[in-house]
Amino acid sequence: MQMYSETDVDTSMLEARQVTILGYGSQGRAHALNLKDSGFNVVVGLRPDGASWAKAKADGLNVQAPNEAVKGAAIVAFLTPDMVQKSLYESVVDDIDQGAALLFAHGFAIHYGQVVARADLDVILIAPKGPGGLVRRQYEEGHGVPCLVAVSQDATGNALQLALAYSAGIGGARAGVIETTFAEETETDLFGEQAVLCGGATELIVAGFETLVEAGYQPEVAYYEVMHELKLIVDLLHEGGLRKMYKFISDTAAWGDMISGPRVVDDGSRAAMKQVLTEIQDGTFARNWIAENEAGMPEFKRLMNTDLEHPIEKVGADLRSRMDWLEE
Numbered sequence: 202m203q204m205y206s207e208t209d210v211d212t213s214m215l216e217a218r219q220v221t222i223l224g225y226g227s228q229g230r231a232h233a234l235n236l237k238d239s240g241f242n243v244v245v246g247l248r249p250d251g252a253s254w255a256k257a258k259a260d261g262l263n264v265q266a267p268n269e270a271v272k273g274a275a276i277v278a279f280l281t282p283d284m285v286q287k288s289l290y291e292s293v294v295d296d297i298d299q300g301a302a303l304l305f306a307h308g309f310a311i312h313y314g315q316v317v318a319r320a321d322l323d324v325i326l327i328a329p330k331g332p333g334g335l336v337r338r339q340y341e342e343g344h345g346v347p348c349l350v351a352v353s354q355d356a357t358g359n360a361l362q363l364a365l366a367y368s369a370g371i372g373g374a375r376a377g378v379i380e381t382t383f384a385e386e387t388e389t390d391l392f393g394e395q396a397v398l399c400g401g402a403t404e405l406i407v408a409g410f411e412t413l414v415e416a417g418y419q420p421e422v423a424y425y426e427v428m429h430e431l432k433l434i435v436d437l438l439h440e441g442g443l444r445k446m447y448k449f450i451s452d453t454a455a456w457g458d459m460i461s462g463p464r465v466v467d468d469g470s471r472a473a474m475k476q477v478l479t480e481i482q483d484g485t486f487a488r489n490w491i492a493e494n495e496a497g498m499p500e501f502k503r504l505m506n507t508d509l510e511h512p513i514e515k516v517g518a519d520l521r522s523r524m525d526w527l528e529e
Contacts, residue, residue, distance in 0.1 A: 203380040205350070210369040212239075214362060220370070221246055221274035223267055223289060224281035225253035227333030228306050232280060233262055235340045235371040246270030246293075268296045276325075276367060278304040279316075284494045286310040294319060300356065302363050308387035311353050313487040324354035325364040328386050329373055336371060345375030353383045391481045396474045403508075405465075406431065410513045420516045428517060 222233045223246040237243045245257045246267035257264045264270075271277050271293045279286050287310060290303075297303075302323035303316070310316040311324060318324045329336045331346040339346050348368050352360045361380075368378045394400065409427035414420050437446040447455050480486045493501055508514075521527055 205365055205368075205374065205378040205380070207369060207374045210365045210374050211362060212366045212369050214359065215241060215275060215366045215370070217242060218275035219244055219273050220276045220278065220367070221270045222278045222280055223247075223270070223293075224279070225257050226280065226282075228329070228336070229253075229278075229280035229333070230257070230260070231329075231333035231337040231340075232278060232306075232371050233257070234260060234337060236367075237262065238340070239370040239372075241370050244270045244274065267293050271297050271301075273298060274301055276302045276304050276363065278306070278367075279310070280306055283307065283309040283315075284491070287315040290316045290318075297322065302357075302360060304364065304367060307390060308351065308353075308383035309391075309487070312383045312387040313484060313491075315491070318354055320354075321356050322354065323356050323360035323363060324352070325360050325367075326351040326353070326381075326383055326386060327364055327368045327371070327373065327378075328390070329371065336373075339376075340372035343375075345372035347376040348373030348378045349381045349386050350378045351381050351383050351386055388478070388481050391486065392474075392478050395481075395486075396477050400477075402431075407511060407513060414512070420512060421520060424513060424516045424520060428513065429520070 219242045220236055221244045222229050222236075225233065225245055225247055229245070233243050233245050243262060245262045245264045246269075247254045247257060247264055249266055254264055267289065274297070277293070277297055279289065281289055286305075290310075297319075299321050300323075302325055303318055304325050304327060305311060306326070306328050308326055308328070311318075311326075326349065328349040328351075329346045330348065331339075336346045348371075350361070350364050350368060352364065354360070357363075365374065365378060368374045406427050410420075410423050413423035413426065434446060434450075437449055441448075450458075477486075493499075
């Protein structure tokens with residue numbers, strides 16, 4: 202493993218040079234503000250009629266239309282949703298300077314061939330391992346969120362150093378920057394989302410809720426046990442791994458963990474995980490997701506509606522309305 206820290210980074214190569222951020226969502230806003238506060242020359246590229254224009258202006262940033270924003274930039278950071286990046290790149294590529302760098306916070310568009318960069322451009326990745334809100338908050342507190350760095354195309358010979366300078370600007374080098382590849386970042390990120398963090402976790406929660414309710418237990422009690430208390434365990438895992446979790450849960454809970462967990466996540470679950478990973482690696486997932494977007498996302502909307510209409514959502518909303526601290 203190759204990890205870089207602030208001592209490995211030379212930010213002078215970006216001094217007085219323009220960094221353009223395309224997009225002003227969670228990551229876009231955090232990156233733009235952190236870079237600005239680090240003394241970088243930041244321009245944000247947004248549609249003049251878009252909802253984010255006024256917000257970025259109010260944050261004190263230099264905001265321009267995308268085609269104007271990319272002109273003169275040493276780095277053009279594509280921090281828009283994955284499915285927008287292809288058309289966005291095609292609309293601005295002729296205005297990007299020779300020898301500039303394209304930067305991504307997730308490798309989907311490059312790894313799956315949605316964006317095929319001009320031969321003269323560096324193509325780099327700085328992927329913070331946390332949402333934009335955390336990236337901004339940690340920076341303001343003098344810390345940083347760890348990042349992954351990768352180079353897909355090194356046209357100038359300075360691609361890695363440029364990426365590391367950017368990582369320092371957003372605070373990532375404070376916490377450490379691990380070198381990877383676009384393929385590894387993209388495939389592990391998608392797998393984590395699908396098999397564990399989002400897909401696996403939410404299905405496990407809903408299945409647990411349904412099991413308890415079908416057995417005759419009150420939905421409110423079931424919600425507390427399988428949804429509400431999950432944060433307590435996740436916080437322990439986040440702070441100190443399995444060791445800290447076992448230290449702070451009861452022996453009864455630990456015994457149940459060790460004898461029942463493997464029955465829930467069994468060989469069948471592991472086989473399903475391997476199939477999910479295979480479909481990510483061979484491009485099946487990407488092709489299906491691209492096609493779904495091109496069709497107007499009918500299945501996405503149907504599945505989302507099904508999830509949001511599940512009884513756990515109504516029970517949860519009612520209970521959370523009594524928890525004033527959740528709004529803080």
